[in-house]
Amino acid sequence: MALIVQKFGGTSVGSVERIRHVAQWALDSQANGNDIVLVVSAMSGETNRLVELATQINPIPYSREFDMLIASGEQVAVGLVSLAINTEAERRGLLSVAGAKAKNYWARPLLGHQIGIKTDSIYSKARIQAIDTTLLKREIQKKVIPVIAGFQGVDPDNNITTLGRGGSDTSAVAIAAALSADDCEIYTDVDGVYTTDPRLCPDARKISRISYEEMMELASLGAKVLQIRSVELAAKYKLPLHVRSSFNRMEGTRVVPQELLGSKMEQVVVAGVAADGSQTKFTLQNIPDRPGVAARVFGALSQASIVVDIIVQDVPSNGRLTISFTVGRPDFLSAKQVLRDIKDTIYPEMVVVEEKDLAKVSIVGVGMQHHPGVASQMFALLAKAGINIKLITTSEIKISCLVDDSQMMQAVQQLHEGFELHKTD
Amino acid sequence: MALIVQKFGGTSVGSVERIRHVAQWALDSQANGNDIVLVVSAMSGETNRLVELATQINPIPYSREFDMLIASGEQVAVGLVSLAINTEAERRGLLSVAGAKAKNYWARPLLGHQIGIKTDSIYSKARIQAIDTTLLKREIQKKVIPVIAGFQGVDPDNNITTLGRGGSDTSAVAIAAALSADDCEIYTDVDGVYTTDPRLCPDARKISRISYEEMMELASLGAKVLQIRSVELAAKYKLPLHVRSSFNRMEGTRVVPQELLGSKMEQVVVAGVAADGSQTKFTLQNIPDRPGVAARVFGALSQASIVVDIIVQDVPSNGRLTISFTVGRPDFLSAKQVLRDIKDTIYPEMVVVEEKDLAKVSIVGVGMQHHPGVASQMFALLAKAGINIKLITTSEIKISCLVDDSQMMQAVQQLHEGFELHKTD
Numbered sequence: 001m002a003l004i005v006q007k008f009g010g011t012s013v014g015s016v017e018r019i020r021h022v023a024q025w026a027l028d029s030q031a032n033g034n035d036i037v038l039v040v041s042a043m044s045g046e047t048n049r050l051v052e053l054a055t056q057i058n059p060i061p062y063s064r065e066f067d068m069l070i071a072s073g074e075q076v077a078v079g080l081v082s083l084a085i086n087t088e089a090e091r092r093g094l095l096s097v098a099g100a101k102a103k104n105y106w107a108r109p110l111l112g113h114q115i116g117i118k119t120d121s122i123y124s125k126a127r128i129q130a131i132d133t134t135l136l137k138r139e140i141q142k143k144v145i146p147v148i149a150g151f152q153g154v155d156p157d158n159n160i161t162t163l164g165r166g167g168s169d170t171s172a173v174a175i176a177a178a179l180s181a182d183d184c185e186i187y188t189d190v191d192g193v194y195t196t197d198p199r200l201c202p203d204a205r206k207i208s209r210i211s212y213e214e215m216m217e218l219a220s221l222g223a224k225v226l227q228i229r230s231v232e233l234a235a236k237y238k239l240p241l242h243v244r245s246s247f248n249r250m251e252g253t254r255v256v257p258q259e260l261l262g263s264k265m266e267q268v269v270v271a272g273v274a275a276d277g278s279q280t281k282f283t284l285q286n287i288p289d290r291p292g293v294a295a296r297v298f299g300a301l302s303q304a305s306i307v308v309d310i311i312v313q314d315v316p317s318n319g320r321l322t323i324s325f326t327v328g329r330p331d332f333l334s335a336k337q338v339l340r341d342i343k344d345t346i347y348p349e350m351v352v353v354e355e356k357d358l359a360k361v362s363i364v365g366v367g368m369q370h371h372p373g374v375a376s377q378m379f380a381l382l383a384k385a386g387i388n389i390k391l392i393t394t395s396e397i398k399i400s401c402l403v404d405d406s407q408m409m410q411a412v413q414q415l416h417e418g419f420e421l422h423k424t425d
Numbered sequence: 426m427a428l429i430v431q432k433f434g435g436t437s438v439g440s441v442e443r444i445r446h447v448a449q450w451a452l453d454s455q456a457n458g459n460d461i462v463l464v465v466s467a468m469s470g471e472t473n474r475l476v477e478l479a480t481q482i483n484p485i486p487y488s489r490e491f492d493m494l495i496a497s498g499e500q501v502a503v504g505l506v507s508l509a510i511n512t513e514a515e516r517r518g519l520l521s522v523a524g525a526k527a528k529n530y531w532a533r534p535l536l537g538h539q540i541g542i543k544t545d546s547i548y549s550k551a552r553i554q555a556i557d558t559t560l561l562k563r564e565i566q567k568k569v570i571p572v573i574a575g576f577q578g579v580d581p582d583n584n585i586t587t588l589g590r591g592g593s594d595t596s597a598v599a600i601a602a603a604l605s606a607d608d609c610e611i612y613t614d615v616d617g618v619y620t621t622d623p624r625l626c627p628d629a630r631k632i633s634r635i636s637y638e639e640m641m642e643l644a645s646l647g648a649k650v651l652q653i654r655s656v657e658l659a660a661k662y663k664l665p666l667h668v669r670s671s672f673n674r675m676e677g678t679r680v681v682p683q684e685l686l687g688s689k690m691e692q693v694v695v696a697g698v699a700a701d702g703s704q705t706k707f708t709l710q711n712i713p714d715r716p717g718v719a720a721r722v723f724g725a726l727s728q729a730s731i732v733v734d735i736i737v738q739d740v741p742s743n744g745r746l747t748i749s750f751t752v753g754r755p756d757f758l759s760a761k762q763v764l765r766d767i768k769d770t771i772y773p774e775m776v777v778v779e780e781k782d783l784a785k786v787s788i789v790g791v792g793m794q795h796h797p798g799v800a801s802q803m804f805a806l807l808a809k810a811g812i813n814i815k816l817i818t819t820s821e822i823k824i825s826c827l828v829d830d831s832q833m834m835q836a837v838q839q840l841h842e843g844f845e846l847h848k849t850d
Contacts, residue, residue, distance in 0.1 A: 016478065016482055019482065020482065053441065053501070053505060054504070056441040057441055057444065057445065057505060057508050057512055058508055058509075058511075058512040061508055062508055062511050062512075062530065064530065064533075064534070065504050065507045065508035065511065065534055066504070066508070068500060068503065068504040068507075068536075069501055069504030069505060069508070070504075071500070072497040072498075072500040072501050072504070073497075075493060075494070075496070075497040076475065076478070076494055076497045079479070079490050079491070079493040079494030079495075080478060080479065080482060080490075080494060082487075082493075083479060083482050083483055083487055083490035083494070084482050084483075086483075086487050087482055087483040087487075105487065105489065108489075109489070109490055109493045111493075111585070113538060114583050114584075158539050159539075160536070
């Protein structure tokens with residue numbers, strides 16, 4: 001008897017047909033002798049519909065109102081999924097119609113506030129602070145399947161908050177951790193985590209097991225399968241995740257503590273190749289080399305809510321500095337404006353060189369901590385393919401290179417083959 | 426300085442344009458020196474969309490799931506209306522952008538559970554049991570406009586409940602009563618309460634003042650302007666209602682205590698003519714005249730959730746009874762089935778005569794309590810027009826006649842003119 005938290009994303013509850021399927025799956029999992037808790041996202045398309053309404057009223061909606069608005073999408077989904085489970089339970093003869101409709105439900109729809117998912121007050125990207133498991137444990141004890149709205153919580157003043165894009169993953173992991181669940185299954189529209197994006201490389205292969213650390217790097221590098229915060233949280237509680245498809249019954253990818261990867265770990269140096277094709281780069285030249293320059297530039301960008309990714313600073317020459325950094329395409333214009341202001345008011349002599357249409361290609365693997373020469377092998381592979389590297393950044397388990405967007409696919413394929421990712425597992 | 430509760434129905438918040446208009450209206454009302462509390466319904470069409478989703482999963486949805494699902498419609502509406510008010514307040518220079526977005530909001534969206542609208546657990550037609558006004562009073566004190574989701578509450582086990590069709594009216598009245606508001610304005614897509622349905626009678630005239638009792642009779646007779654429970658509740662607390670259009674600035678109809686109608690009351694015998702064109706009638710003949718017959722028949726109908734309207738029982742002859750009753754067209758087939766079962770199992774000798782395509786035409790007026798001969802005048806007017814009466818039922822301030830559906834419009838016009846409703850006010 002295991003306690004399993006199953007999270008279903010937007011496409012997995014995207015239609016009445018899919019919702020019926022989720023209900024059958026949950027009842028099948030329960031029939032296998034498990035206690036089941038569901039966490040669901042809004043039906044695909046629903047959140048966009050609500051965002052569209054809000055932005056018609058105000059292009060930059062007030063975030064408290066915005067959160068209340070979009071949290072309604074998950075409410076619709078839990079209502080429908082719970083309805084589908086009760087209906088399916090009735091069809092399977094698990095409960096008598098009269099009894100069920102009176103009080104004896106097989107599932108129970110629950111919103112963030114109803115099970116006390118307490119968050120801070122940072123609307124639209126709130127962080128969970130506590131979950132009260134009293135009610136959940138009581139329902140599980142009674143063999144009721146709680147169907148919980150992901151993505152939402154309440155702040156100390158009882159306002160509705162939401163957890164940011166992909167926040168239902170984090171809801172699921174937090175609930176699983178709070179309940180000390182045995183497993184947390186993340187159902188999505190892909191079969192699992194791949195060695196790279198199959199659209200970029202036909203040799204891409206599903207990874208059967210991956211460490212939290214690798215998953216975090218892959219998630220932050222654009223593999224949209226899991227919200228990165230959910231992986232952090234799972235790592236903190238050593239909660240096993242199972243990323244899998246709700247469209248078939250295949251095993252997906254298990255995200256587990258590094259030590260559980262076992263002896264294989266030594267062989268797998270690079271676990272995956274990630275690519276993000278919407279990068280832009282700014283190079284600031286001829287800035288005076290004085291303390292506080294970087295703080296001033298990146299402080300101004302941060303105040304404008306621009307997320308800077310890679311930052312590289314050259315050795316100063318003749319008392320002059322060169323700083324390069326990248327931002328995502330959506331932030332390009334605002335970043336340009338911020339730099340213009342800085343040039344006008346602080347560094348009139350500064351020269352700004354901009355470059356659009358870039359891509360970031362990265363290799364990720366816990367194994368590279370113990371294997372020297374991975375970086376040079378990456379550079380050599382790219383050079384062999386005639387791909388020019390425009391910036392490099394590294395972490396303990398990741399190396400990223402900025403290349404021309406037009407060469408991204410070629411770079412991914414070259415690295416995937418060069419590190420033999422089609423072979424391992 | 427008055428405290429005004431303003432309720433906006435589905436068509437009044439049916440588009441982004443209408444929602445902007447509501448925001449302007451609320452701020453104008455506030456600028457006139459009033460404290461404002463809003464109660465809003467779901468955008469028109471939204472509830473039907475959700476019902477359609479639910480019935481695809483189960484034609485008779487479980488009511489707890491159903492309530493959680495459809496309550497999301499009001500959540501969307503309060504999010505958008507509150508957003509529109511804050512945006513409009515910003516446009517009017519009432520709040521600084523930075524301050525407003527940080528914490529200094531002009532409006533606050535609030536759901537049933539957030540202000541403690543406690544109901545019983547009769548899902549889909551829950552009754553309000555208590556409203557906690559602490560939070561509301563605090564917000565009003567701070568000159569914040571609370572934007573409250575109508576139609577919804579929470580039961581003792583913290584499940585979301587809804588108050589039934591038109592329940593937002595009842596929410597508004599209950600909140601106004603709990604706050605001891607000076608006025609409760611019900612904004613809708615018609616100009617007020619009419620002496621009769623203008624589609625049936627071109628002479629129909631807007632009533633400027635009407636008593637709770639008359640309004641209740643008109644509401645129960647098919648004038649869909651107000652949920653009948655909201656009028657009951659307003660009467661209980663002697664809360665003045667003002668039914669008016671959100672599409673123009675005209676005065677609507679004020680629903681007030683009978684004693685406030687003043688001396689005019691004596692002159693107005695009939696306040697309005699109501700018509701309901703979807704009636705069907707069953708006549709049960711040749712039933713044994715034994716105690717408990719009526720209880721058995723109507724008990725069985727009630728168990729099948731069939732609402733019976735008029736009931737007439739003749740004087741028995743030869744130990745045999747005749748009972749006639751009416752049900753709405755939607756219940757016709759289920760009623761027929763119930764009667765077939767009764768005939769098969771209890772009264773094999775019973776003869777059932779059914780008649781479809783009937784209409785109920787009624788006159789309503791508190792004045793008729795003190796004016797004899799109103800009933801005979803009604804029958805004479807109908808007879809003069811050659812309209813045959815199939816059943817009659819009366820209350821202290823109402824007389825209803827069942828006629829052929831094809832003659833409904835003629836009957837309404839004849840009564841409207843005969844009682845000089847185009848003239849009075």
